[in-house]
Amino acid sequence: MLPASNQPIMKKTGLFLISTLTLHSMTHAQLPTAPKAAIKPKELTIHGQTRIDNYYYLNQRENPEVISYLKAENEYLEQVLAPVKSLREKLFEEMKGRIKQQDESVPYKEGTYYYYTKYVTGGEYPIYCRKKGSLTGSEEVMFDGNTLAKGHPYYNLGGYEISDNEELAIFAEDTVSRRLYTLRVKNLKTGQIYPEAIPNTEAGSFAWAADNKTLFYIRKDPQTLLGYQVYRHVLGTDPKQDVLVYEEADNQFYLGLYRMKSKKYVAIASDHNGVATEYRLLDAKTPTGQFTVFLPREKGHEYDIVHFANKFYVRTNWKAENFRLMEVTEGKTTDRAAWKEIIPHRPDVMLANMDVFVNHLVLGERKAGLTNIRVINQKTKADEYLDFGEPAYVAGIGYNPDFNTNVLRFGYSSLTTPSSTFDYNMDTKQKTLLKQQEVLGGFDKNNYVSERVYATARDGVKVPISLVYRKGTRKDGSAPLLQYSYGSYGYSTDPGFSSTRLSLLDRGFIYAIAHIRGGQEMGRRWYEDGKMLKKKNTFNDFVDCSEFLVKNKYTSSDKLFAMGGSAGGLLMGAVINQAPQLYRGVVAAVPFVDVVTTMLDETIPLTTGEFEEWGNPKEKKYYDYMLSYSPYDNVEKKAYPNLLVTTGLHDSQVQYWEPAKWVAKLRTMKTNTNPGQETQLLLHTNMEAGHGGASGRFQALKEVALEYAFMLNLVGVQQ
Template sequence: MNKHITLLIAALTLYTMAHAQTLPKPPVAPLKPRKITSPGGTRIDNYYWLNNRDDKAVISYLTAENAYTESVLAPQKALEETLFTEMKGRIKQQDQSVPYKDGAYYYQTNFVQGGEYPIYVRKKGSLDAPEELMFDCNALAKGHNYYNLGGYEVSDNDELAIFCEDTVSRRLYTLRVKNLKTGQIYPEVIPNVEAGDFAWATDNKTFFYVKKDVQTLLGYQVYRHVLGTDPKIDVLVYEEKDNQFYMSLYRMKSKKYVAIVSDHNGVTTEYRLLEASKPTGTFKVFYPRERGHEYDIQHIGSTFYVRTNYKAQNFRLMEAADNLATTTNRSAWKEVIPNRADVFLQNMDVFTNHLVLGERKDGLAKLRVINQKTKADEYLQFTDPAYVAGIGNNPDLNTNILRFGYSSMTTPASTFDYNMDTKAMTLMKEQPVLGGFDKTNYVSERAFVTARDGVNVPVSIVYRKGTPKDGTSPVLQYAYGSYGSNTEPGFSANRLSLLDRGFIYAIAHIRGGQEMGRAWYDDGKLLKKKNTFNDFVDVSKWLIANKYAAPDKLFALGGSAGGLLMGAVINQSPELYRGVVAAVPFVDVVTTMLDESIPLTTGEFEEWGNPKKKEYYDYMLSYSPYDQVSKQTYPNLLVTTGLHDSQVQYWEPAKWVAKLRTMKTGNNVLLLHTNMEAGHGGASGRFNALKEVAMEYAFMLQLAGKGEL
């Protein structure tokens, strides 16, 4: 079929979908003006009333929006089913992870045919030993619309396991203890804990956990519990008084220490340590919090390795003696790896005879292995133009085998074992992709785009061989660009459904992440946040100018803070995009950051700024997608959210859509889909989540004229 006719049919289809007389009109949210006054200024919010999930009128409105979305998207349901079946068909349902050894046991995660959730098992001493069931999440999820096992921790004697569960998707987990020998679940039930943040003492009966504030959802208290006692008498061992800090807790790899970590979102770090053999002792500060000083530590033998940004923007590696009476004296630390302007020291792992560093250079991940005896070092070599490689699960200090993960835009997630002495590299598993996938059918590229201020932005691109690069192809452009989080150019089996239908996929590694080093993050936050949006728009223009994208077939996708990105770029340059998917978007920046009762707000001041200060208020207001909605033609827009979202509250996208309905011009569709049973991550389970992906993909495929079954 002629491509112009195909595109016309797609456009007419969506126009008809939105305007057919048999379909309901879009819901209209009532205007209920509310004055919001702060030290930074005063605003009127007409839709603040949507901030109440217990209000029947709110639920009715969200339900009406869902019904409208379902009606408008009805013509694409067959395509959604095809996509869902296709994506599900690529998953090897009977599957298992590569085992790893921790102590006397090998641990593994299994999936069974038709199972939504993982099954955790172990084998003692040998992979040929009988399999012991730890947790069958399919059984645990029965009776729940949502289920997530938030992690487990096995005691030193290998007999007990702490675990925690969330059945609401509010990220308030309930902690339990299971006897792995008998299968008994102990009677203690501890609600409202942080997922995975627990640690056993060496006595196999005492453990520590982090309690969360049920309103702000911040972990702020560490308790000590003794198995067999009433949790009501648990001892509070530490409380974080500053609500701008996030808190975590874990047992260090050496097993000697339990660590409490307080982190002020990219600004300040503080560790407290306690010897696990002395659970009733006092946690001692490794190095006291100091604004601007971030660090993390690893312990082995008589040494602490310290990754620190002290006088080192891209971080350097130092070492300190295992003596908590002296670690607070930073002048006693010794430099191991200096700061480098062109290399970002991202993370590390320690072994008895080796040190492994995760680094980044020119936007790509590097793995560096240092022999502690000979001091010789080497970088592992990878050949794909765009890829991700990262240190894997290595609980054994005394091994010479490094487990690491690798993926590229054409290579599925792969697990490797690397012998750090012989240099032998063994592929342990490449994640199977069923349905006839052949990686040689796809091509990946990497480019640098010069942004408006002269900065070069990396872009990772993938497409199926034979896809035209002559300005006629649809392109989906993705980015995140916040919190220093890197958007890695890894593999997605779901994405094949777009690539096989002629889409080109591009990741814009925009400022706000740390792909190009710490300065890349610093230049995309606070009063430099607009660099993030400008980078994305400039990459979009480059994709069109260089004939990757047809001028009328460029699509954009982003979620959470990436949803803020979507809102900002369509306010700035709506004409560039044929369609946009904004998933759980953070779009009401000023109102949210003014309300310290909303989960996670206070910890975000160092990312976005505190709007109670006028300088930040004015800057945030100038880009906040909700506040900057104007009378203009916006792209076709699909917005998704979850009623129980704990990170971006559902009312942000709901208010944004309500305001867009009254302001936008033209006939492009505007749709809001609220998952009434899920939170920030959407539906739980490995298959249910695909239904939302299928809906988003079908939306874009129809608009691109690629919706043929």
């Protein structure tokens, strides 16, 4: 902002030089002068090869000059997007207006209480409540997120866990967005929060023992952000006296901790990012006992377990790439000869998850890129698949804490159907809609159309694409289109509903999800063919889907936009290096773009756990391959599309300096900078948030409004 006097002022640091007078006096036809980061070459040498990183120093988070540079980029963004300031505000109010401000979730029963979450008018954060005995009972507020968040620019309640006597709750809080949670205990009867506060813990990874006074939690390394130790804590004692019960020696494994559905066991899960799994179990009635290994870890073997009665159900990829279901009696778990197959491996169906009931077995499966729910009667062995009747949708098993029921809670959504919660009677086959997300503002699902099409990738593989658009949208190449993908870690991008997306669809956009390799939509092989030394399939698939959409006149290259975040931001960087001419604009959210440098630095949070996704660049074959696609290393002197890059100063997953460095390098390299040919290159840093962006249900919409206004402006829509 200019000072009130409007006198020319020169702001100068070691990083940038920018004249506020120039910005003030520019015409609307001119772009303001962008900040330029200083060039400070640093040599990075490995495998006999030296790379020069001119912006390595931007990783100095506490350096005032770095902060000034990030703020200058934010100011520049505001100046460039000044013509659509009112559009951003309109979009925010429009998206906010679709949200039912006073709302409640569908209650679920656990123990003697019904639990639910509600929002109040104007409230940014959820309120967690319960009622004893019946839904007509008196309401008990366990946690009011709006009260807890007061005084904090960011707030996140990282889950809670109720003790067996239903009187105490473990909960965890993050007020920085660094994903380092402080664990507390609240007495739900008296409202007292106990004095002990345990810092640097993992959200949601805590469990009560059966004695209502002992709890277990995971401690994280504050530098690497890896959870690596499990401690036992007794209420009323000094946390400094907590007992270490397990330490993970391999820093490529992630730890999880929870109480199993049967309540009999506390479980520690060690997971090696799609490579190996190992569980340790402790009888919850003997909290000072020893955790025992369910089955020792073995490279290539992944498994999940559910305990029921005197046995375990095991979802395993042992001799089954797409997983199969087995069962084993307690006490025999380490002997795989004692495992009995229940559901065999199927090459065209992936067993994704499961739930167990006294008379039924419920499976979550993936086939042909879609999710299915399969219900098996344990007595009659009869089975059925729930029918959803739409071409692109997502359905999933909900939270079902009770074994002794014939009612399954599940969720459903599609590109045109808002999020819905159902109860399904597994005996009578009756499906009951309990709640569907209410979308205000006159939404009618019949005004929108979804499609499922397939693009042929350059190696002949068929890649599914899910599309949605408003009825009447012409498919003659004239419509703008936003293509979204993630494509890493086996994470499937399912075609669910978004009320915010309506702001694009109602302005003529088509929205497309490209289900590219690296996800797991088409089974485990789909993931394996999009990682490590096959990672380029992910990028090629995305580009080939874009070309398909243009060829089939869903859009044209001058109206095609691309979006991805985190590892999907890496995708965006690789795509614009490969085929920049295809896209009018790209939104790269918290993008992982400096692949080689990050993966060589094991002090950077979460790096070691990523080796099985990208490879370890300390091995030359992986170094060479990663270097060949790393977006930051492959920026060239050429024309790039319009680009909006977002990040968070406290990001725990992708450090802010990766996108900052990438933007700085692109500024010096992109060639389309002549008058009349300029493209926007914008960086927005949320100075108070991390990987997930702003906290609060409304504040987060401002970031979506920014992204949408950026794209709409480029196709001439300013309303």
